[in-house]
Structure formats: C-alpha cells, structure tokens
Amino acid sequence: MDNKTIIFATGNMGKMREIRQILDGLPYDILSMKEAGLETDVDETGETFEENAILKARAIADKAKKKGIYCDAIVMADDSGFEVDHLGGRPGIYSARFMGTDTPYSIKNQKILEEMEGVPEEERTARFVAAIACVFPDGSCKVVRDTFEGLVAHEAKGIYGFGYDPIMYVPEKGCNSGELLPEEKNKISHRGKALMKVKELLENL
Secondary structure (H helix, E strand, O other), rough: OHHHHHEEHHHHHHHHHHHHHEEEEEEOOOEEEOOOOOOOOOOOOOOHHHHHHHHHHHHHHHHHHHHHHOOOOEEEEEEEEEEEEEOOOEEEEOEEEEEEEEOHHHHHHHHHHOOHHHHHHOEEEEEEEEEEEEEEEOOEEEEEEEEEEEEOOOOOOOOOOOOOOHHEEEEEOOOOHHOOHHHHHHHHHHHHHHHHHHHHHHHHO
C-alpha cells in the first residue's frame, strides 16, 4: 500500500544505502525518486540547506500527485554540503555544484586541500550539514537539521562514504570520515543524526 511508502528525492545510490541502513526497521518501503518513476530536475534556488530540501521534496510530491501515483507516500529530500570556515563556508549549499556537477570529487577534494595548504590546525574547522524535509500526504512539511563537525584533513584518505568524506578529519575518531566503516559513520554523521530525528518523527506519528 502506498501509505507505507517513503520516496526519497535523490538519485545518489551511496546516499540511498545510508538512508536504508538508518531507517531500517520502520514499516515503510523506501524508494529513490528513480525507483518511483518520479525523476525530475529541481532548480536549487534556496539560500539555505533547509530551503533547498523543501524545494526538492515539494517538487517530487507535486509530480507524484500530477501523475496520480504514490499520492499517500511521504516524500523526503535532503540538502547537504561541506562547510569550511576558513573558506567563508564554501562550498556550502553549492557543494554538489562546486567546480561543476560533472567534476569528480577527487578533483574537488584536491582543490580544497590546495586552498587550505599552510592553514594552521585551529583554523581548519569544517562540518558536514544535512537538512531533511518531509512532505506528508496532507501537504504539511517538517524539516530537521544536524551537523558532523571536524577539520579539513591534510590529505585525502579512505575508501568509504562519498563526496568530501576523504578530506574531513574526525578528531574523536582519529581518522578521516572516508576511513570510517558505514555503521560507525552513520552514528555520528550529519545525515545519520538527521535521519535518526526523522525516524523518531515517524515512530511518533
């Protein structure tokens, strides 16, 4: 039944793996927008992570209603990014578009490392931010947000995660985010903590 479906507005399979791991145990089928047949391009014109998450979730929910499918589903979207304090918060909400959407993250990461070369440890503070918007069948919307604090590393390390994970050093773990096993990272990551808030929200419906 559609009323036990969550559609997540992403085509990123790495992100979908994390989402399914963290929301495991909820009585919902969790589909990507591609799996639901609701792929669409959304102009991320918001000025905050929250605004962009809401734009994406509402766009998918509207498309579902127009197509007459998944009308009772909960539609979710996240907007997330990497903020580097020394770089004025860049790349921030433009993290996915930084240096172009088709540019490999290995090149994006290298560019940030080069910009941070010689910057002392105390000025290397950075964080991942995630905002998740949940649009319910009645049109109401709730948004949660969380962060994952760390430092810009001196070199890229790790084979886990995706995006900017290889270049964020996590002091409490003594390694880069890209070196953390998924189960370990999900407990402390921005998206992991935000998804736990979503899980609690759904459990209390």
